[in-house]
Amino acid sequence: MHIKKGDQVEVITGKELNKGKRGEVIKVFPKENRVVVQGINIQTKHQRQVQSEGKTINPGIVKLEGPIDASNVMVVCKKCNRPTRISISREGDKAVRVCKRCGGLID
Numbered sequence: 350m351h352i353k354k355g356d357q358v359e360v361i362t363g364k365e366l367n368k369g370k371r372g373e374v375i376k377v378f379p380k381e382n383r384v385v386v387q388g389i390n391i392q393t394k395h396q397r398q399v400q401s402e403g404k405t406i407n408p409g410i411v412k413l414e415g416p417i418d419a420s421n422v423m424v425v426c427k428k429c430n431r432p433t434r435i436s437i438s439r440e441g442d443k444a445v446r447v448c449k450r451c452g453g454l455i456d
């Protein structure tokens with residue numbers, strides 16, 4: 350997968366709600382080809398009501414980012430500040446990711 354934790358990405362397709370939004374990748378699931386992006390695809394989870402020593406603890410609402418398909422996002426190039434396709438190029442024995450628009454390094 351060409352996306353790494355810490356990358357800035359823009360949602361280019363998928364749910365209307367998330368489209369065009371940018372955020373930092375906080376988790377990647379390479380096997381599932383999915384990523385979790387900060388502030389994108391927020392899912393509200395209701396916590397169950399808990400009984401404790403005769404008291405009822407109010408159920409809370411937890412907001413958490415849900416994973417989205419990695420193919421729905423594009424990495425934002427730091428140099429040209431646009432979502433871009435990436436090509437892999439070699440620098441010595443190291444593979445680096447390069448912006449296809451401007452040739453700038455992504456890493």
Ligand SMILES: [Zn+2]
Nearest residue numbers: 426429448451
């Ligand atoms: Zn660029």
